[in-house]
Structure formats: C-alpha cells, structure tokens
Amino acid sequence: MKYAYFPGCSLKGTGRAYEESLVPVLRHLGVELQELEDWNCCGATAYMAVDEGKACAAAARNLALAEQTGLRQMLAPCSACYLVLNKAQHYLNEYPAMRQVVGRALQSVGLQCNGDTVVRHPLDVLVNDIGLEAIRQKVTHPLHGLKVAPYYGCQIVRPYATFDDQANPTSMDRLLEALGATVVRWPLKTKCCGGSLTGTLPEAGLRLSYILLKEARKRGADVIATVCPLCQFNLDSYHPQIAARWEPVRLPTVYFSQLMGLAFGLPAEQTVLHRGMVRFHPPPVPAPAGAEKP
Amino acid sequence: MNRPNDIRIGFYVCHCGHNIAAMVDCPAVAQYVGTLPGVVLSRDYKYMCSDPGQELIRQDIREFGLNRVVVASCSPLLHEQTFRSAVEAAGLNPFYFHMVNIREHNSWVHTDRIRATEKARALARAAIERVVHHKPLEIVKVPIHPDVLVVGGGIAGIHAALTLANAGKKVYLVEREPSIGGHMAKFDKTFPTLDCAACILTPKMSEVGSHPNITLWSYSEVVKVDGFVGNYTVQVKRKARYIHEDLCTGCQDCIAHCVYKEPKFEDLFNEGLGKRKPVYIPFPQATPQVVLIDPEVCLNFKRNKNPDGTPIVSDKCKKTCVEACGEKRAIDFTQKDEIREIKVGTILVCTGFKTFDARRVPAYGYGIYPNVYTALEVERLVNASGPTGGEVLLREGKNPDGTPRKPRSIGIIHCVGSRDKKTNLWCSRVCCMYSMKLAHLLKEHTGAEIYNFYIDIRTPGKGYEEFYNKLLEEGTHFIRGRVGEVTDWAMTPEEEGKLVIRVEDTLAGVVRRIPVDMVVLATGLEPQADAPEVRRLFNMSCGGDGWFLERHPKLAPVNTFTDGVFLAGCCQGPKDIPDTVAQAGAAAAEALALIDRGYVEQEPNTAYILEQECSGCKSCLPLCPYTAILFDEGRQKAYINEALCKGCGTCVGSCPSGSIVQKLFEDQEIFSEIAGVLAGEPAPAEPS
Amino acid sequence: MNTASASVPRDWSPRIVAFFCNWCTYTAADLAGVSRLKYAPNVRIIRLMCSGRVDPQFVLDALSRGADGVLIGGCHPGDCHYVEGNYKMLRRYQLLKRMLADLGIEEPRVRLEWISAAEGEKVQRVINEMTEQIKALGPLALPQKFAEWDREVIALARELRARDAAAGPCPDRAAPAQPVEALHA
Structure with a gap:
C-alpha cells in the first residue's frame, strides 16, 4: 500500500507529534508514504472565507502535484488540510466556472489538475484499507484499562461524510477498541474545540475547550485522543487560562497515532509523548495473563 | 395491408379547457386529421368528457353513420371507458373506439407549441390508421366469488371486515400478529376528542371475534395469491401458536402456572417496556382471546432447530402449563405451521405502517440516553393497562428514596424521520396531533413543563386547530425550530444530569439550550419493512416512497392497478384514524359494488391461435404464466383457453409463425400505428 | 452505419x-x-x-x-x-x-x-x-438508404448486363437474366 502524502504546515510545526507518531505507525503496518515535493499551504479554512477562487487554486496546486505522482490516493492527516483539499476537489468537479479559474491559475505555472485524486484521512485508511483485524494483530502492548475519549473534531465528517457518520462517527472508537482501550461514550465527539477563537476571542474559544475537557473528565477519561493538530493544541495548551477562568481540568490530549504506537510497542522516539504539555503517562503494561501478583 | 371498405371515422380533439389547447393547436390538428382517408368528420371541442361532448359523439354516430371513433384527449387510463360507453350508447361496438393521449403525454410535458402540435398530429394519425383495423369485440362476463379476504387486522382491516360482514358477505380476516387491533390498540387516547382508544376499539374487536360472517385468522400470513378479480385462490400460513384455538378458553391459567414465576421476556406489545412469559396473551383485550407460546424462549423447546427452521420439542420442562390447562387440552407442543387455501373474489389490503426507527437519527440520542423515548413508548407509559399502570416513570434516575423518578420537564421533538432529506421526505401527518395529545396527557400525568419543538404545526382536520389552541392555553411551550441534537453535556451546573435539547428558535432568532428530564421523539410513519414482498404478492405497485400506490390519487384512491384488490389505511400513506376508517369503508364499498353486481367484465384483449397457421412447435406453451395455452396432441396444434388468458400478448410476440392474435392489439393494428406515427414530414427541429 | x-x-x-x-x-x-x-x-x-x-x-x-x-x-x-x-x-x-x-x-x-x-x-x-x-x-434514415441501395444494385446489375452483352453469350449461363428492376419492385 502506497499513498501520496500531504503533511501540511501544522504537522511540521505545532502538530509535529502527529507526523512523528503517524509515519512510523503506518510504516509498521506496511504503508508507504510519498511526500509531495514542493507542497504548499492548503489555504486552510480562513483563506476559503476570504477568496474561494484563490484558495481553491492554492489547494488544487497540491492536488495537481499529487496527480503527478500517479498514486491517485493522497493521505492528508491534518483535519483542515483534509477538508480544504476535499472541498477544492468538490468545487472543481461541481462548478465549471471554478474549474476554469483554477485551471488558468495552474496553467500559468505549468500544472494541470484533473480532480481525480482521492484525498484520504488516516482513520479512513486504517479502518477501511488496512482493516481492524490487521491492526489487532500488530498490538503487542494492549491498552487494557486505559479510558480514552475519542475526539474527531468538526472537520473530518462535516460537511463531507465520506467514510463515517456525520452525527456519530465511530471509526476511531473501533480503532481504539482494537488497541484494547476502553472507549468513553460521550456526545462531544464532533463538537468545536474553539478553533482559532482560543487566540482571538478567548472568552468564547476557551469555553469550548473547557467544556470538552470537563465532560471528558466527568465521564472518567484518562486521555483524549484526537486527529487534529489544532484540536490537540487547543486542548493541550490552555490549561492555565482555563483553570484561571473556571476550574483546573488537567487531562492529557494525544493523537490517536501516539496511542497506536504505544499499543504496537514502538520506541519512545516514535510515540513522542514527551511533546505534550500535559504529559500523558501511559498505564504500566499489565502482567501477562495467568501470572498472579505476589 | 388490406384495408376494410366503407370506413367512416369521426375524430374529436379535446381542448381540456386550456390543459391541451394552451400547448397544442387543436383546430389545426382537427383540420389535418380531416384530410386523412376514411375520416368523414373531424372536430375540436372544449371538454370531450363532458355530457355535451359525449352527446356530440353519439349524435354524430347516428347522423353521419360513423363506424369508427377516435378521441384525442387525456390518458386512456382515465377516460377510455367513458368514451367507449358513449360510443356503445349510440349503437356502435365500443371497441371501434380508440383514444389518443395528447395531454399527459404531450401538452403537459412539452414547452414548444409547434412541436407539440406536430406530435399531436402524428399520434392522431396513428390512431386513425389503427382504428381502421379494429374489430367488434365482445366483453366477457366472469362471475365473482362473493367471499372477501381482508389482509391486516388494524383499525382499517377491522372496520372493512365488519362493513362487509354486516352486508352479509363472508370475510376472511388475516392478521400477522397474535391479536387484531394493530397500532390503535397500543394508543392510550385518540386526538382530538381524547376518547380512550381501547374503549372505542375493543367493542369492534370483539364484534370481529364473534361475527358469524367473519373467519378470523390471527398469527397468520398470506403466502400466495393466484387468479384474478372475482376468482382469487389464496394460501394462508397459519403459524403454530402451540395452542388449539378452538379449545383455549382464554382463562390464562397456563400463564399463571408457567415454570417462569416472573415475566422475563421482552413484551413487544408494550414496546419492550414490559415483560412477558413464554406463554402469553399480547394484551388483556386481545382478540382472539387465545394464548400462544413463544418457542424461542419456552423451555419445552430446544434452542437448536430443525433444518427447516421449525422448533424441536425437548420435553425438558415440567409442563406446569399443561397441568393447569387440564381437561381442556388446549396446549399442543407438536403443532406445526399449516397452509390453508381459500377462494375469494376480492381482496382488501390493510397492512398498515411501521414507525420510523429513531436510532437512525443518532443526534437525538435514542438508544444512547435511556430517557429518550419514542412516542409509541410513551403511549404505553401513559396507558392505564401499560407496563407502569399509567405512571410516567423514567428509565434512568431515581428519587432519593430509591423509587423511580417522574419527569419534571419534557421535550417533544416533532418530525423525527419525517420532512427530512436524510430520512423520509414526506410529512407523516399524524405526528403534530399525537405530539400535542401526548403533551396534554403527559402534563396531566406528571404536571411537568412541556416543550414542543416543531417545524410547522399541521392541524388540518375537524377540531384539530381547536385542539392546538387548547394546548397553547394549557401552557405547553411551542418552540419553532428543528432540533439540532439531544445531548447530556452540561454548559452550566443547572444542566448537569439533564438531557439538553439544542435548537435554533427560529421565531426568536436565537440558539437555545433547553434542559429536560425526558425527551419524546415524534417518530414518523414508514411503509412496513416487507411492503415490497406484500406488493408483489398482490401484484400492486409502490410509489417511490414505498407506500402502496392507489390507482388514481383523486378518483380511485382505494383501487389498485390490479382489479379486485383494494387498499385502506396507512399502507397507502400516512393518515389518522378518521381518515383510515373512512378509507376502509370506501374500500369495503368498492368491494361490495363488485360483488353485488355479481360479475366482472373482462377486457377482451385476450389471444387466440389461428389453427391453420400453427406449426405445433410448442414454443408458446412455456411462455404463459397462467397456463392458458394448451396443446392438442391429436391435431398437433396449440390452443388458448381464453378464460385463463390475461391478455399480455407475450405469446403473440414470440410465435415464430405469427399464428397467435391478440384482440385489440393485433399485429396489423400495431403496424398501422407505427406507420401512422412515422408517416408525413419528419419532425421539425426545435428553434435554436 | x-x-x-x-x-x-x-x-x-x-x-x-x-x-x-x-x-x-x-x-x-x-x-x-x-x-x-x-x-x-x-x-x-x-x-x-x-x-x-x-x-x-x-x-x-x-x-x-x-x-x-x-x-x-x-x-x-x-x-x-x-x-x-x-x-x-x-x-x-x-x-x-x-x-x-x-x-x-x-x-x-x-x-x-x-x-x-x-x-x-x-x-x-x-x-x-x-x-x-x-x-x-x-x-x-433507413428508408432513404433502402432507396439508395436499390438504386446502386440496379445500376450495378445494368452495368453487368451491358458488359455481358458486349462479351457475347456466356456458355455457363443457360437461363436468360431476369430484369433486375423486377426484383426490387
């Protein structure tokens, strides 16, 4: 299995723990990634709001680069990238006028975008291409007893529910169960983390982060598992501010790929748990079955 | 092609007010047809189906000696019969008439008047060419079997069966469940009058049970239907209930003496809110008053089954039930499913609906939060004979003293599984009213604050709007907006432990969070899961939404496309009890009209074989699904039993020697029609 | 076609x-x-x-x-x-x-x-x-094509017959040729 790979800027910066943990996990499962050469910013959601044409063109440049690889499927782990690339693809295929604008822009740099690369999310690839059974077989250190709140964020199932249910996605739940973890049932799987409002309008943004942390803790979660660099950043970085405004809710937030690495028994430099601000201490590996404690 | 001599055709093109005339130049069509050979008269007229229009045809036949008539108007499925009768009234054989559809197939679907007119000319020309070859045909009268089959024992089936039985007809009422009563039997009260559902339904159920003209087969399903209007042969599977219905007196001693001291198994009549034993009676007023045994859980049956799916008796149980039954000897563990065959002339399909599965909208939390209920569950909760004896007690949460808690605030969400692109597009018609009924009943039972969340309140019915006003006065809150989600995460300390309804209040223009103890989902109505199979069984059609299709939405609302099969109740589409009963009465009346006439007229479009042409190849024999084609071994020729022939023409299209003729659809007639639509100038191009 | x-x-x-x-x-x-x-x-x-x-x-x-x-x-x-x-x-x-x-x-x-x-x-x-x-x-346009093909066949047959006539009687063909037009009447 080989996919083109669009890391996006977060995975090289604030979200580097995501890339540092995801790539080894996928390699461990026999997945090869080919990073696009000379990729550019996806445009993120902000650019789309300002100028759809230019935003689409920026995103489509990456799709055009992906098409050049001949791989047809591209992995985009960051939620914003995943959404924006899918949206650009959708616009190109649905709106001829947009296709024209983007086509002209790409032509000026000698590129062409047919709009036939499938942009995939790692969860989609893990659950539907690799399969839970294959994953289960790689688990050497099952996460028994670990209570995880799966947090999908707002972007990977909305508006495009390509691989999971919009209101109640379950792919990460099933993945975590395959790792041996206990999944915390909560209704905030796809609620907003505050997004960029945590920085611009903290009163509103932080409140949303606080609710997520508070509800996860209330339901007994040891850790929140996320798929999005911004969600991870928001839930991980503002604990002092949240404690000052409401109450302390110290709960670690990690990428699902870090938990996979743990369950696969990958070395610490590939699970990169030290990057978290609220440090996640994995539970001790349980004694093998049958062995009695002295 | 040989052309009969002395053809005198009268042609009429109908304006249908503006319906046709706006898109087709009717005078021009009439003028054109007037020039065709054999046409002695060509007219256009405003409404051909009106009395004066029909009279015009009759007069012309007499005055001008017409011997063929063609009318270009609407669909023959609508008015072919009207015009045939008009022609017949003037003494002409009705099959010398032919109809051209220039409304449904032309004026209503086109936008270019010139091309629509050209198409009308072509279609008219085809009919003129065709009608020349028409032959006089005799309508065959087939006697009708007076017995009636009613499928489904909900309020529709009950009302229809009683109407027919009271008119002296023998009725077979077949119900899949162990008791008749359907959904109505589960309701507590009925809107808008708030009569107790059981009080008005139970007498009708008992009447069915004791009516000398009604054979009630509950726990039975129709498995096969053969034949045609007036003469249906139906096979009914009578499922084994392990009780001899004729011996059981309904004393229920067996239930009391079952080895299970306490009820333990899911009681589906109570929507799973209550429990029952392996031997049970669905509800106190069940009709017939006969118990049944569930082999899935009864200890006297093994958990594994025979290869054909029938249960195996284990004889492990102490059989205290048999002891209790004693001399009556009604219990029989060896009972098997049984197929009974009956003959009936007409069939009424009243198979009802199923409620929308609320799990399909996960955002509303049904199946996730115990205190989210469906409306049907609440019907059972508020019902005095329900699992809680009429007390509204929450599934989750206890009072400090350990007793189950009553809700202090309740949200009722309308349109769950209705008016939604993601689930069902249709309005289920009853939910607004039953939601308000439940609001009233819940307030009465609990005194709770009640919030209704609606998209639109739809109360089109006698006394319905008044009921809505009454609810408003009672202080029930109505919030207009489609609920986004039901959740249990708290924004404030007051919300902790509650279900929070998040909704945009579209009248106030704000997003609201309303914490409540209990959420009721007003689930919509859906076609039964097995509607596609039932549809095939009775040779009916389904609309795109899955409801059974009536023959005409306005003029034949209880007929189907199969003669002698009628519809009533929610299987045809969502409706309330008054409409269901009215429709059941209508379906019964339609059946009675057929039966009391005593015969059906069969369209004479049957096939026959030209004996001298038949080569005896037998290729037609296996094609006929009605085995109407037989073979005369002596003469080595096939022949058709026209009483069995349904007139599809499949054998005609397949005969290698062209020796089979279908009346009214003879080769020559169809070839003439083809020549007719293609004769003349090619169609003009559309204006660019 | x-x-x-x-x-x-x-x-x-x-x-x-x-x-x-x-x-x-x-x-x-x-x-x-x-x-x-x-x-x-x-x-x-x-x-x-x-x-x-x-x-x-x-x-x-x-x-x-x-x-x-x-x-x-x-x-x-x-x-x-x-x-x-x-x-x-x-x-x-x-x-x-x-x-x-x-x-x-x-x-x-x-x-x-x-x-x-x-x-x-x-x-x-x-x-x-x-x-x-x-x-x-x-x-x-099958009707037009039928007419066109008929014309072609007739023309071809005429040409063949003319050639035969020019070449003199053929020993292989005893029967006289039918008029081609009759076949397509």
Missing part, C-alpha cells in the same frame, strides 16, 4: 417510437404528465399491455419506416403485471441487439428500460437522454 454526416438537414430532429407497457411505463409517462415534468417532444408512445408483446418486428418496422430510435419500456424485473412478460422481452431484446449490431445500427438507437409506475422522473430522464444521444448520432 455512420450517419452523422454533412448531409443532415438543418431542421432535423430525431423521431423515436416508444412501446410502453400499460401497467408500469405508460402509467409512469402519465405520472410525468401529471407532475408537469418537461421532456423532449421526439418520442411517440404506443401503448401495449405488456412489454412481452413487443415483437422484434415492431422495432425493425419502426426503424425501416424512418424512426431514428426505438424505446421499449416495461415493469422492473419481478414487478411485471403478467408475472414475467418483461423477462421474455429481455430475452428477445438480447437477440435483437446482436442482430441490430450486425446491421450496423448503433446501440443507443434501440433501448430497453424498466420504468415503474412511480418513476415519472425516469421517463423524463430516459427520453431526454435518448433524444440527445440520437441527436449526436444523426438520422438513421
């Missing part, structure tokens, strides 16, 4: 003959009307009781009389009012398709569609699609 050529008259528009079964497709066309769905006016519908009645000769006859396409509509498999007439049609249609291909008649010109009584929109879609497809193919 590659007919899309420069000789297509400017005002040409396809003529399609449709054979619709009474119970499903004809009713669906009625529904399209009642629903006021708009579609191309190129189809002329002939009502039969069942698609099983469609004799392949109807299709060939329509084409040979100048139809540019033929559409056959029946109930969905399993839904036939007469149990299985539509299956019988399907069998014939498969054979007919091969024959049409051998004749060089393009596949889109003869189409079989299952359209239930509830599918007014499908009637609209199929008719519009088929009209567009046949527009792209151009006229079939």
